[in-house]
Amino acid sequence: MNLKNKTFYRNFFSIYIALVLQNVVTLSVNLADNMMLGAYSETSLAGVAAVNQIQFVYQQFLLALGDGLVIFCSQYWGKRQTAPMKKIAATAMHAGLLIAIALFVLVSLFSRQAVGIFTTDGPIIGEGVRYLRIIRFTYLFFAVTQLLLAALRSTETVRIAFQLSILTFFINCGINYVLIFGNFGAPRMGVRGAAVGTLIARMIECAVLIAYIAKKDKNLNLKLKDYLQFDRVLAKDYFKVTAPMLFVQGLWGVNTALQTVILGHMKATAIAANSVASTLFLMVKSTAVGASSAASVIIGKTIGTGDIARVKEYSGRLQKMFIVIGVLSGIFLFFIRIPVLGLYDLQPATKEMANAFLIILSVVCVGMSYQMPTNNGIIRGGGNAMFVVKMDLVSIWMIVLPLSFIMAFVVKASPIVVVCCLNADQIFKCVPAFLESHYGNWIRKLTREA
Template sequence: MFTKDKNFYRTLARLMVMVVLQNVIAYSVNMADNLMLGAYCQDALSGAAAVNMIQFMVQQLTMAIGDSMIVINSQYWGARNTSPIHKFTGLGVLAGLLLGGLVFVLTTSCPYWILGLFTGDEAIIAQGLAYLELIRFTYPIYILTTVLMAALRSVETVGISFAVSLLSLAVDVGINYTLIFGHFGFPEMGIRGAAVGTLTARILELAVILLYLGFRDQKLRLSVSRMFRIRAEYFRDFFKVLCPLFFTQIFWSIATPIQTGILGRLSSDAIAANSVSTTMFQYLKVVTVGEASASAVLMGRTVGSGDMDKIKSYSRTLQVMYLIFGLLLGLGLFLMRKPFLSIYTLTDEARVMADQILILMSFIMVGMAYQMPTGSGIIKGGGDVKFSLVVNLISTWGIVMPLSFLAAFYWKLPVVAVVALLNSDQIFKCIPIAVRANRYRWIHRLAKPSK
């Protein structure tokens, strides 16, 4: 029933560990920035948080481009046909540059209006404008770097992404510490110092990736002539995958701040309790994200090879592994909640509320650890990109959002009940995703035979 292929486990472990470590480092960069800005000035922290909402949207849309490349390229990689990989990587780069250029123009031409969408406080907007003045240059750089790293991941090259993230952490934290507070004889720049650190780290990331592609990479062997001589059929195939993923990320990225806003309207204790709980949950969630990313590459490669026995065996094995990891993560979250909460200074009510939320999230974690990698790893990685869009539209906008809004503002349910409803899709989505995964209707051969 389950695969005995040792290469499967070796490949999955290598891909998953590297992606998990990369995500932990990326999350740690944000945490370090928040801690240092919070220690410097509350308005600076809030201003950076407002600008980071733009970064959040950029990340989600960039993820759609990167995932599109992984879904298609990994199948061609499995079919051992690398020529189309060059073309689809070129299309990903073009889409990324278009997105980066658009974001840069918008943040340059109307920054005050954009920040006004997230806050009405003039002091926070002023800090945000000072931060955005430099951060806007990072968007095209970040998008291009992320797209190129996705191309490398699609052919199972993941070590360089981890190395780049580690270097970025060291540079960003070092410069932020120096320039935010004015240490080592440097001027005290406050929030602009944080922007300098982020911009420098982004430039360095792109430089390292380009150097790696130019001098060390032996799989992609990218060149301008290979990437940008693109026939019309490649455009059609790429955007057929990109469009559903793009809209999935748009709808999800819009829903996330609305969900946060629902809790934010309840009480200051609710905001604090949810913030603390989310921090710990996100750190453990990176394991699930790593599973999903590794599985997408692995299943795409296997579908591209056309070996149906392996496809089914790998799918069953992965689903059992997701459940085991989910149970371990849920148990870990439950057992670590008390020591974690002891770090924070909270009111008694907020502490009790945070403890209740973490107990709830321990169960939510089990469902999420199954449905997310199954949906994003197996099903999407196997070429079925429309299913995720349909499931998320129905679950988030048809069920979760209306019920959560009613629970918070009409039924006046306790905060923990509202949090339960906001995260309920992580449980009930397990049913349609399990049915879809085990009927194998997600197996879509996107890799065309070489001519």
């Protein structure tokens, strides 16, 4: 193996491992919450699962803003131009804070209606509203944290994200254990205790990250004054690429929320089973998410250097790695499902349905681990965001959702068949991903000259 190959693999895995571990630990908080709430009350678990769909849609908007930031800033980082990177980071932060404030106002005014979108069960709505009234205060802190981490990720600084996730895990789980069940003489707060734990963890996470950037980070050297500036030209460049991503990521969040709507209106056990299966699936999905983020940084940085031949070489090498990651992830999910389900205190019917969902998702994991990093990491990271936008619009809104609604409400198929339909796009999107990455014109230079 020559020096260039060693450098490539070292760069990829240094970013990849840190991001996978960060995602796993972050999702472990959700898994621990689900297990604690499942032991406390299945109604509480279902109520929190419904509210978390709102959080998921919100997270998709922040993900689009962060990914757009990384796409641009990694190319500037390849050219070692940090001044425009700071201006783009400021634009992304302004947009993120606006979304956070808008969501806070909406769920404050229409909390019961917001939870009622996902279930018609009165007790579940009641538990969801109690959770939402506290969790809404996390939105602002979460936006600041995610967009600061995206700015750092564009400069290949990722270790702090993993360290923060460890901190959040222990704070959140510790407070939840005390407040959900009323341990150590604390009040027994149920879902409100889970929300308080998450809020405190998010506040501390944000404060620690700001302190780290102020004192330790030397790549971007971000200051508060950098976030008070606005560059109209760079903002236009940024939103030209990011606006379609915001649109499609928002629709992706709505799509995922609609999955809960579909399953929640079929059987009472389906929403709880889907929550359990989805949490474990999302944890294994971290391997694909990490690969996507690492590929985006590497491809963007390489385009910034101007070496297009190497960009194509890296694209082919990365896709072979994605296939291996997918097969290993699918096998892991298949074998880990039984011991993990054994940790839950659930009704037999709920546990059986969750087990069936996880077997389906084990297969889905293989296709997803190839198409997601190829589409979002290589093609979108290379500057061609519109290809991914168009493909998602067609696959989700013209194929997956119509088919799933028909199977659920017309054919009256079982939740297991509906879950297959809801995840079918993770398999068939592999074909356009392969064709575009090998034969398409996806390499775009997005930077301006200094």
